[in-house]
Amino acid sequence: MTTMKTTAKTATQNACKLCNPLGACLAFRGIENSVPFLHGSQGCATYIRRYLISHYKEPIDIASSNFNEETAVFGGSHNLKLGLKNVTQQYKPAVIGIATTCLSETIGDDVPMILKEYRAIMGDAPLPIMIFASTPSYQGSHMEGFHAAVRATVKTLAEKGPKSDVVNLFPGMISPSDIRYMKEIMGDFGIPFVLLPDYSQTLDGGPWAEYHTIPPGGTTTSAISSTGSATASIEFGSTLEAAKSAAGYLEEKFGVPRHSMALPIGIKATDEFFATLERLSGTPMPEKHLDERRRLVDAYSDGHKYVFGRRVIVYGEEDLVISMAAFLHEIGVVPVLCASGGKSGQMKKRLLERIPGMDELGITTREGVDFVDIENEAETLKPDFLIGNSKGFTMSKKHELPLVRIGFPIHDRFGGQRLHHLGYRGTQELFDRIVNTVIEQRQNSSHIGYTYM
Amino acid sequence: MDTQNISLLEGREKQVYEKRQGGAEVDIACDTTSLSGSVSQRACVFCGSRVVLYPVADAIHIVHGPIGCAAYTWDIRGAVSSGPELHRLSFSTDLQEMDVIYGGEKKLYRSLIELIDQYQPNAAFIYSTCIIGLIGDDIDAVCKKVAKEKGIPVMPVHSEGFKGTKKDGYKAACSALMTLIGTGSTEGISKYSINILGEFNLAGEAWIIREYYERMGIEVVATMTGDGRIDAIRRSHGASLNVVQCSGSMTSLAKDMEEKYGIPFIRVSYFGFEDMSKSLYDVAQLFPDRPEIMEKAKEIVRDEIRQYYPEMQKFKAALTGKKAAIYVGGAFKTFSLIKALRTIGMSVVLAGSQTGNKDDYSRLKEMCDEGTVIVDDSNPVELSKFILEKEADLLIGGVKERPIAFKLGVGFCDHNHERKIPLAGFVGMYNFAKEVYESVMSPVWQFAPRKGGLK
Numbered sequence: 001m002t003t004m005k006t007t008a009k010t011a012t013q014n015a016c017k018l019c020n021p022l023g024a025c026l027a028f029r030g031i032e033n034s035v036p037f038l039h040g041s042q043g044c045a046t047y048i049r050r051y052l053i054s055h056y057k058e059p060i061d062i063a064s065s066n067f068n069e070e071t072a073v074f075g076g077s078h079n080l081k082l083g084l085k086n087v088t089q090q091y092k093p094a095v096i097g098i099a100t101t102c103l104s105e106t107i108g109d110d111v112p113m114i115l116k117e118y119r120a121i122m123g124d125a126p127l128p129i130m131i132f133a134s135t136p137s138y139q140g141s142h143m144e145g146f147h148a149a150v151r152a153t154v155k156t157l158a159e160k161g162p163k164s165d166v167v168n169l170f171p172g173m174i175s176p177s178d179i180r181y182m183k184e185i186m187g188d189f190g191i192p193f194v195l196l197p198d199y200s201q202t203l204d205g206g207p208w209a210e211y212h213t214i215p216p217g218g219t220t221t222s223a224i225s226s227t228g229s230a231t232a233s234i235e236f237g238s239t240l241e242a243a244k245s246a247a248g249y250l251e252e253k254f255g256v257p258r259h260s261m262a263l264p265i266g267i268k269a270t271d272e273f274f275a276t277l278e279r280l281s282g283t284p285m286p287e288k289h290l291d292e293r294r295r296l297v298d299a300y301s302d303g304h305k306y307v308f309g310r311r312v313i314v315y316g317e318e319d320l321v322i323s324m325a326a327f328l329h330e331i332g333v334v335p336v337l338c339a340s341g342g343k344s345g346q347m348k349k350r351l352l353e354r355i356p357g358m359d360e361l362g363i364t365t366r367e368g369v370d371f372v373d374i375e376n377e378a379e380t381l382k383p384d385f386l387i388g389n390s391k392g393f394t395m396s397k398k399h400e401l402p403l404v405r406i407g408f409p410i411h412d413r414f415g416g417q418r419l420h421h422l423g424y425r426g427t428q429e430l431f432d433r434i435v436n437t438v439i440e441q442r443q444n445s446s447h448i449g450y451t452y453m
Numbered sequence: 454m455d456t457q458n459i460s461l462l463e464g465r466e467k468q469v470y471e472k473r474q475g476g477a478e479v480d481i482a483c484d485t486t487s488l489s490g491s492v493s494q495r496a497c498v499f500c501g502s503r504v505v506l507y508p509v510a511d512a513i514h515i516v517h518g519p520i521g522c523a524a525y526t527w528d529i530r531g532a533v534s535s536g537p538e539l540h541r542l543s544f545s546t547d548l549q550e551m552d553v554i555y556g557g558e559k560k561l562y563r564s565l566i567e568l569i570d571q572y573q574p575n576a577a578f579i580y581s582t583c584i585i586g587l588i589g590d591d592i593d594a595v596c597k598k599v600a601k602e603k604g605i606p607v608m609p610v611h612s613e614g615f616k617g618t619k620k621d622g623y624k625a626a627c628s629a630l631m632t633l634i635g636t637g638s639t640e641g642i643s644k645y646s647i648n649i650l651g652e653f654n655l656a657g658e659a660w661i662i663r664e665y666y667e668r669m670g671i672e673v674v675a676t677m678t679g680d681g682r683i684d685a686i687r688r689s690h691g692a693s694l695n696v697v698q699c700s701g702s703m704t705s706l707a708k709d710m711e712e713k714y715g716i717p718f719i720r721v722s723y724f725g726f727e728d729m730s731k732s733l734y735d736v737a738q739l740f741p742d743r744p745e746i747m748e749k750a751k752e753i754v755r756d757e758i759r760q761y762y763p764e765m766q767k768f769k770a771a772l773t774g775k776k777a778a779i780y781v782g783g784a785f786k787t788f789s790l791i792k793a794l795r796t797i798g799m800s801v802v803l804a805g806s807q808t809g810n811k812d813d814y815s816r817l818k819e820m821c822d823e824g825t826v827i828v829d830d831s832n833p834v835e836l837s838k839f840i841l842e843k844e845a846d847l848l849i850g851g852v853k854e855r856p857i858a859f860k861l862g863v864g865f866c867d868h869n870h871e872r873k874i875p876l877a878g879f880v881g882m883y884n885f886a887k888e889v890y891e892s893v894m895s896p897v898w899q900f901a902p903r904k905g906g907l908k
Contacts, residue, residue, distance in 0.1 A: 011564035012520060012547035019521030041583050041614035042487050043497025047525035050852050059856040061492045061833050067615035068486050072587065079489040086462050086490030090834050102519045103583040103615060106553055137519035138548050138584070208860045209902035211459065211837045394528070394541075 014371035014394065016315055017341025019137040021099045022048045023146030025062050026173065028097025028131070030197020031153060032218035035093045037063040039080055039111060040101025044137075055409040056176075056203040056417050058215065063087045063096075067103055076109045081118045088128055091213045094221060095129045097149060105136035129221060131156045141342050143317050146173050147237075147244055150196060154227050154246045160254055161229035167280055168233035168256065169195045170246045171422075172263065172319060173408065176204035178422045185423065188286045189277050194223045194230065196246065204417045228254045232280055234273075237319040238262045238354075239344040262354065263319055263422060265430070266327030267296060269354075270423050292424040299428060300331060303435040308332035310438060313381065315339040315374055315388040316407045318347050318367070320421075324387060324406070325363065326354040327427060333434070335363055336381045343368040371395055385437055390416075402437050406430070459838040464488050468829040470814075472821050481814040483829040486618055492832045494780070494853050495807045497614035499582055500526075501622020504870065505702050506578050506610065506629065507540055508532035508653050509681035513574040515544040517561050517592060518582030522614075523547075530870040531655045534680050539574055548584070558590045565599045565607065575683040576606040578629060586613035606683065608632055619782075620701065620808050627706035630677065630686060634710065637684055639691025645740050646672040648692045648716075650707055651699035652723070654679025655870065658877035662723055665733060665878065669749040671740070677703065690714040694739055696721055696732070701783035701808050722785060723877035724885070725793030730754045757879035765797065768886040771894055773798030778845040780828070780836055780854055781868055784809025784817060790849060790868070791820055797886050802843035805831050833857055846893050862901025864892035 021038055025048050028036040038045045045064035052060045063086075065071075065079040080098075087096060100111060111132050119127060133152040135145040150170060171182055179200035186193040201217025227233070233247035233256050240260065242248030247258040264273035270293075274285050285293075310333045314324045318340040325335040338351060347365045351358055366373065375395045378386075385402040386392050390411045396403035410416025420426035439453045461469060467482035487493035499516075503526050506514065516523035523545030534540065546552070546560050565577060577599070581592050592609045600607040608629040612622050647666060652659045659679030666673055675681070675689035695707045695718035707718035719739070721732035733754060737747040777799050779787050784806040791801050804817055805828035817827055826839045837857055840848060848858040851869025858865040866888050868876060876885045900906035 008563070008567055010546075010560060010567055011515065012523070012545045013568075014527060014543050015520050015524045015545060015547070017520060018524050019519060022521070037490075041497045042493055042495055043500050043614045044521065045492070046494065046496040046500070046853070047521070051525050053852055053856055057856060057859070059833060059860055063490050063492050064487075066487050066489045066491075066493070067583075069616050072583075072615050082488075083490030086464075086488060090460065090462055090491070090832075101583070102521075102548075102553070103587070106584045106587045136550070137521045138550050138553050141520075207862060207901050207906070209908045211834075211841060211861065213459075213834055391527070 009373070012370045014391070015341055016339065016370050016374065016391070017141035018051070019142060020135040020140055020145035020148075021101050021137060022051065023142035023144065023173065024097070024099035024133050024135045024149035026052065026199065027146045027149035027153070027197045028099070029060065029202050030199035030218055031095050031097065031224070032220045033093055033214055034095035034097055034218065035061065035063055035087055035091045035214060037065070037083065037087060037096050037098045038101055039065045039076055039098055039109065040067055040103040042066045044101045051409065054411045058203050058205065060203070061091070061213075065104075072103065072107060075107060076104050077114045077117070080109075080111070080114050081121070084118060084130070093128045093214060095131060097153070098130060098132045099135045099145065099149060100133075101135070102137040105134065129156065143173065143319070143342055144244070147240060147246070150246045151244065151249050153196065153224060155249055157221055157224040158228035158250060158254065159225045161226065163231060164192070164226065164229050166192045166194055166226055166230040168227045168230045168247065168250065169193055170233060170235040171195065172236045172240070173317065174236075174263070174422060175417055175419050176200040177418045177420050178426060181420060181423060181425055185277070185289065188288060189281045189283050191277065191281045194227050195219065196224060196227070228256070230256050232257045232259060234259045234261065234276060236261060236263045238322045238350040239318045239342075239346045262326065263323040265323040265421055266330045266427055267293070267300075267424070268330055269323060269326060270427060273423070289424065292428070296424045296428045296431070299431055303431060304332060306435045306438045309334065310384045311336045311381065313337040313339065313374060313378060313383045313386050315386070315392060318342040318344055320407050322347060322350050322354065325351060327430070329355045329363070331431065334361060336383055337374070337377050338363065338365045339369045339374050339377070340367055341370060375399070385441070387434075402441055404433055404437050459834055461835065462488060462491055465491060465835075468831070469835065470818070470827045472818060472823055472825050472827065474823055480811065481827060481829055483809055483811060483814060484620075485830075487830055492834070493830055494832065495619050495830060497619065498617050498622040498625065499580060499612040499614045501619035501702070502580055502610045502612035502626040503622070504530065504653070505623055505626035506678060508534070508678040509576075509578070509683065509686070510534035510540045511537040511574060511682050512576040512578055513539050513542070513544060513568055513572055514578050514580070515546065515564060515568065516580045516582060517546045517557065517585055517590070518548055519584070520545050520547045522580075522582045530653065531873055532653045532679060533657050534654075535660070539572055544568055553584060553588055556588055556590055557585070558592075558595055561590065561592065562595050562599065565595070566602070569599070569603050569605065574605065576608065576633070578608050578610050580610045580612050582612070583614040586616060606633055606636070618808065623702040624705050627703065627709065630706055631709050633683065633686045635687070635690045635714065637687030639688050642674055642688070642691035643672040644693060645670060645743060645746065646674050646692045647694045647696050647736060648674050648689045649676040649679075650695050650697040650718070651703035652676055652679045652877075653699075656873050656875040658723070658875045658881065661875055661878035661880060665753055666736065668753055669733065669737060669746050670743070671736065671746065677706070690716065692716060694718065694736065696736060698722055699783055700785045720785070722789040724786065724789035724881065726758055726796060726879060726882050727792050728789045729877075729879055729882065761879060761883040764883060765886055768890045769796070769798045771890060775799045775846040775893055776802045776844060777847040777849060778803035778836070778840050778843065779849045780805045780831060781850060782807050784813030786868070787817060788820060793882060793885060797889065799847070799889075801825055802845055803828070803836070803839045805829060837861065847889060862898050862903045862906075864889070864895070864898075866892060
């Protein structure tokens with residue numbers, strides 16, 4: 001194999017990130033009776049639909065204002081209004097989640113102004129709630145778009161009210177299974193809660209007896225309104241800043257305390273999450289979850305020898321990578337490279353908080369990388385396997401490195417939407433899969449054909 | 454099934470037609486941009502260019518713009534190569550805010566120089582995306598400069614997403630190919646030679662077709678663009694005939710080649726026994742001075758059909774009377790699919806395409822049975838409405854149509870870019886029938902609410 005290295009690298013090669021509007025569309029899909037709407041070219045909506053459908057295996061309709069040359073010259077006002085009218089007629093949504101694209105941002109469309117005009121034109125006609133998020137694709141990645149949409153949603157809907165017992169949970173971009181599990185945990189603690197966005201049913205639902213223009217499920221608008229009077233917000237995401245987050249907005253505007261924490265992956269991070277729930281609810285951890293934790297600790301002992309000292313490269317969204325690295329560290333695996341296409345500038349700092357001796361242990365981080373960068377690193381780091389989304393398969397095949405698939409997108413395996421990552425349950429699932437990856441590798445590389453491993 | 458509440462959008466009525474006896478002769482409106490707010494299954498101009506040029510395997514493809522356009526088209530088509538695989542890499546200038554403000558030409562130039570040095574391609578295609586059309590980068594100038602410095606063709610593809618429809622993207626791709634054609638030597642090319650146009654080698658389909666023609670004694674100069682190579686494209690003007698499939702994307706290239714190089718073209722389809730056979734006979738007929746070509750064509754058709762016929766009867770027995778809905782990219786494919794479905798006993802209740810033209814739709818009207826609905830540039834709501842109303846057992850489409858079928862408990866056959874099993878050629882018809890059979894006859898539908906399962 002020839003190594004191809006250049007000193008300068010201007011172009012992005014096999015990107016390890018997606019664009020801003022994708023995240024916004026995904027988040028808007030988690031609001032009940034809502035239609036995501038992209039203000040830009042038809043292609044953006046279609047490509048993003050295709051990309052999401054290949055992972056979630058569910059119908060995902062994303063409307064578009066469908067720019068043409070005239071729109072680009074004279075502005076998108078007419079198209080946006082017509083599009084809103086048509087979507088309202090065909091989908092009868094309660095909410096339209098509007099996100100911009102590079103095109104509408106570059107021509108400088110003032111979307112809030114256009115929406116104001118639209119409301120004026122429509123007069124007394126009942127209109128869907130319109131939520132607007134600015135998501136130019138030339139800034140950040142899909143994670144910025146996701147958080148921008150969630151923040152815009154509470155900004156539009158949250159109301160002041162007498163303090164309630166409600167706890168807001170903003171879990172970020174997690175799997176439908178993880179969302180269901182989070183809801184189960186909140187329920188077991190007996191905490192009244194609002195989880196946003198909740199695409200656990202809209203993107204992983206049952207069969208349809210009749211056609212639904214919008215799939216059932218999602219966080220209701222009335223629940224979102226109540227987030228302003230909640231007793232606290234819990235928000236996952238190590239690099240998510242208050243100024244860009246939903247919980248940050250609620251704290252600033254309504255004084256709802258924000259509890260920001262890492263995605264709860266691994267025992268330590270999950271303990272922190274459960275401790276927060278215990279504090280907020282005044283209830284000790286329910287026996288069921290203590291049991292799951294006990295089984296997980298037991299599994300750690302049963303499996304520790306398979307994984308100790310193994311070296312891995314973990315890649316994907318920064319917050320996922322940080323939490324995965326901390327979990328790997330806690331089971332004795334060395335994440336020799338923690339890589340992300342995202343560029344928050346905080347990855348190293350946040351990781352140091354979770355793994356203080358990371359430099360001495362040979363744990364490195366890189367932000368703003370693509371898969372060719374990661375591949376180049378792999379050649380010197382010589383990891384035992386890779387952990388990340390499907391897009392690492394090219395590298396995995398070329399270098400004969402097993403790939404443990406997590407996160408999004410999972411386009412080359414079945415059931416990506418049903419994988420758990422969070423809490424004791426998700427950690428158990430991840431631990432089992434990682435141990436089995438090592439076992440399978442050993443079994444396959446031995447000519448003996450052991451039936452006990 | 455109550456679908457009365459599903460309405461057509463104002464401005465879409467003329468793109469939907471139901472064939473009825475004594476019904477008014479209406480022209481289906483087509484060739485228009487999609488209606489704002491209608492969730493079109495189409496993509497954009499960039500998509501049209503990208504799908505056509507994607508399979509050229511010894512060139513690098515650089516998407517000039519923010520990251521999305523490149524990320525969503527990375528390794529997206531199942532277009533396979535027998536050699537280099539540069540087409541499976543995704544390159545983007547990944548423009549950031551400052552690039553949008555100050556222009557991206559320098560970044561494009563640097564990207565090109567570095568990538569060409571690193572990967573040593575035989576050519577480079579540069580796709581401009583939406584915002585390039587706004588910020589005014591002169592990509593032609595950058596391409597010219599790099600071509601001169603590096604000594605390889607560097608072709609701009611003007612595919613700004615908003616500047617038309619997917620079809621305009623096809624044209625932009627064909628223009629880029631046209632700049633290559635005629636720049637290679639035609640020495641040694643047989644008089645009995647063709648180019649295969651509009652065949653993208655999904656799941657190795659171009660190899661199957663190429664082999665049939667070669668068995669007939671015909672030289673295939675270039676396939677465009679399946680398993681495509683720059684050198685083959687450069688000398689493709691030496692072929693005697695252009696054989697065009699997927700007419701929507703490549704007819705303009707065939708016309709340009711006819712005008713410039715006097716190469717005649719025919720339109721064919723490789724889907725279904727009937728059309729596959731015809732595409733061999735039609736080519737053979739154009740070489741009358743060598744009758745053994747036709748002899749060989751007949752022999753291939755006979756042998757191939759004999760091989761698959763018995764198995765096909767099994768599928769037909771099971772599928773007879775079942776109903777299919779078709780919604781694909783190009784209308785030409787729907788003609789073949791209607792015929793192919795008839796050979797396995799199935800009727801078509803809905804037929805439509807993203808990019809059909811007037812001629813396509815009038816031919817479609819002639820071919821269809823009474824009661825068949827024909828749609829242009831449809832959307833998920835309409836497709837679902839007609840699938841339910843017409844009680845289809847099967848939907849043929851692409852990734853975006855698949856979940857509609859599965860949610861409603863309807864079988865599905867992927868006839869789009871991502872297929873991994875060849876559906877072209879005689880073996881392809883067998884694969885198609887098998888796939889349809891395996892989806893329509895699956896026992897899992899007994900649990901679907903519409904088929905009597907629990908709600």
